[in-house]
Amino acid sequence: MHVVLATVLAALVLLGGAFGTAGAQEPYRLGAIFSITGPGSSLGIPERDTALMIEAEVNARGGVKGPDGRMHPLKLVIYDDASDETKAVLAAKKLIDEDRVTAIVGTTLSGTSLAILDTVQKAEVPLISCAAASRIVEPAAERRWVFKTPQSDQLIIGVLVDHLKAKGLKRVGWLNVDYAFGQLGWIEFEKATAAAGLAVVANEKFGQKDVDMTAQLTRVKAAGPEAVVVWSIPPSASIVTRNYADLGLRMPLFQSHGVGNKKYIELAAGAANGVVFPAGKLLVAEQLADDDPQKPILLAYAREFEAKYGPRNTFGGHAWDAVQLAVRALGKAGGDRAGVRAAIESTRNFVGISGVFDFSPTDHNGLDRRAATMIQIVDGRWKIAK
């Protein structure tokens, strides 16, 4: 009995090995880890959908043209980390050792990206993260194999604080969700307001799954701010917005780029009108000047995504940038991990959804202030804020 079992197992292993050695049109394997379930899912799902969209598009064209001049089909292997650090680590190891991918795109959340840094750096596999924390790619000397596409919190907060200052709003109240996204926003905001000479008169927190934030808002109101900034994502961002309107608070309300999706407006209903937030230009693509280099790319992506999956979404945009960068690098360097890493690092002037990327050995994020703009919600639509 055991002999039979052993023989069958051995045969399976050999067969598996046989499949490994492929023929001339060896596919280029790209791994992806997204938070398809769990707290990060509203970001992870559009990222996954965008990645699938690009895979289909590339393969419809015949694949990726490699350095050997031949067309290679693109094979995307996507895993869900369920917004959990341990699952992300195992998914990364599986992609690297079992699926033998050349590069990995993802993860969705900062915590999971930070958790897999060690794994990808040790295995020397390039990672293009779709998460926001600057720490993912800094210090650059210790992040040789790691890149990221979203604008950093520092950049986004910088754009917001500049706007606040320009509008003469000196006393500001702040609330953040007690998830990493909110905390990192606060760290940057504290620094930026101090540098800009603005006073933060209130600083409150709320939980991701909280159902009522009137207590926190009442405290903020009591401090007499001229404007209030909230840093979180739906649904808590929408609940805060509704509470804000219900309590009759009239000061201008600012949100984070986490509300850059139609869902936020839908859930907050009328209360979202007038809200201003910093975000990538995807949401206002139609209003950009015609000579803006991003405009045609943004419009094309928005149209394609909206036709297949639903309302456009800046998080899907981060994945678009990451996957496209990887595909280009594969085209330049083939299925070689070190080559792909070098190709990504030497990418200049790549017009993407999140901005125009200029990578370098010291800058693995590659974006500057032009990557974000202030947007206002007017009658349920996005308009560039003046």
Add this chain to the structure above:
Amino acid sequence: MTARARGGALAAAAAVVAALPWAVESRYVLGMLVFIALNGLAAIGLSLVMGFAGQVSLGQAAFFAVGAYVSGVLTASCGWNGWAAMVVAVAAGALVAFVVGLPIFRLSGLLLAMGTLAFGIIVYYVLVNWASVTGGPSGLAGIPPLALGGFRFDTDARMLALAWGALLVVIAFTGNVVDSRIGRALRAIHGSEAAAAAVGIDTARLKVGVFALAGAITALGGALYAHYVTFINPSPFGFAYSVELLVMVVLGGVASIWGPVLGAAAVVLLVEGLRAALPLLTAAHGAAEYEIAVFGVLLMAFMIFLPSGLAGLARRAA
């Protein structure tokens, strides 16, 4: 299991673990085995409390977190030596358990479970909010791997040896405890606390003692986790993990030494197995959403057909 049989099993396990890195190259498989060992340590802690002290603890994740954070902070933020930090982390686990156990073990049954539940969640919120020390929700990065002179435990194969080494030592140790006078006293308490007290056993002291030992063992798992992943944040240590540990212990069989390890293996393999199998059964990319539902159904089926867990099955087969 007799002491001789346990010794034999331990030796066999040690041999397999030592040989594995030569047979298995995949860091994925090695990684899974490391996590099984770490979860196994945490689960053994819980099963000591549940199986031998007969009390349900719904907050065991907190000790895992204490171990991870104490060791992580001491090494990453204070520059301590890894081994010294781990010793302190394990001691911290025991101390916290002792301090919390003293009042909580005056309760019993459901109230005790509630107390542990509350404790676990409070620790989680402290980790989230005490950002100056713990780094808050965005966590603590840059935790150095453990090292013996120049030999660093920074690969999956080496951590496999270390984690399983620790696990086997703990199994041997708890096995001895279970066989000793203390163990008999514990089982007496589990059988009937009133009777045990009547015979002169200091039930309160023993229960707190077991809780402290459990806290130490679980903290050891947490400390090793921190030095393995080199990054920790509060989110894997919440109530959901306490529930997962509970599932591991019950799946594996309460009141058994190897049970928790079997349970840990079952849970890790089930999750990863679903990840591998589901795409083959459903639309290739829509699989992730099904993993949760299937896991839940399988868990229910498991409890309906195997209420005494895997260890119970092994005992029946033996």
Add this chain to the structure above:
Amino acid sequence: MAAEQLAQYLASGVVVGGIYALIGLGFVIVFGVTRIVNFAQGEFVMLGALGMAALGSQGMMPLAAFAVSVLGVAAVGAVLYRLAVHPLRHAPALAVLILTIGASIAIRGAALIVWGTDPLAVPAFSAGPPIVVAGAVVVRQGLWVLAVAAAAFVALWWFFTRTYAGAAVQACALNPRGARLMGIRVERVALLAWALAGALGATAGAVIAPITYATYDMGLILGLKGFVAAVLGGLVSPPAAIAGGFVLGVVESLAAGLVSSAYKDAVAFVVLVVVCLAQVLGALPWRVVAEET
């Protein structure tokens, strides 16, 4: 600090407390009759909310959607009992606990498959701006929560004291063996209890959905808070669980407003610990949990 602020904290706390009370009742009923802590109670709430959202968006009238959701989830509770809990009636209590954990995971997973991860909005039961009471702002749906909760409590009271079935439930809760000797079919009563718990959970979910939105994973933390409310009340006494819910809601709101918002969610559990210890030290005038192992 202004009286207005305090009034706001109290008002918000009372509304949230009503939510916790409704959820807590479900735990009490199941535990009372079957001595099981039903981990899936929070998921009943979630199903009620999602049912309301889904049926409403299909064009069903709110009242009809409410009725269908509540009845549907009551059926889920009954089916869960019959198929999963009843077969394990001789198994150790821990096994049943893990079973309900598995059930909660399975239900959550099913909701994820059917409705996805996006939160769904539900229109408030009556339109209109929030009401101002003594300087505190209360949204109309908040009043609906309190009204529905009150109606549910009254209906339950009437059920337990005025109907035979209700008396049977109480009998089983007090003494299953004695009840069986009196000719009461304990299994039938247990089935009823689980159906009732499902209905209560769904009621809570449906009425809070306009405030909290309906998401597949909303059940976890709401279930936990409802559970704390139930334990505060003893897990066996419905009126005490109701009181527990309101106390929890108000204390949470006051803590967030007066002390610090950072630890708001931890407050519920600190309260739990304090109450548990108070019982041990004999400082409570009532028994939090009936003595049993």
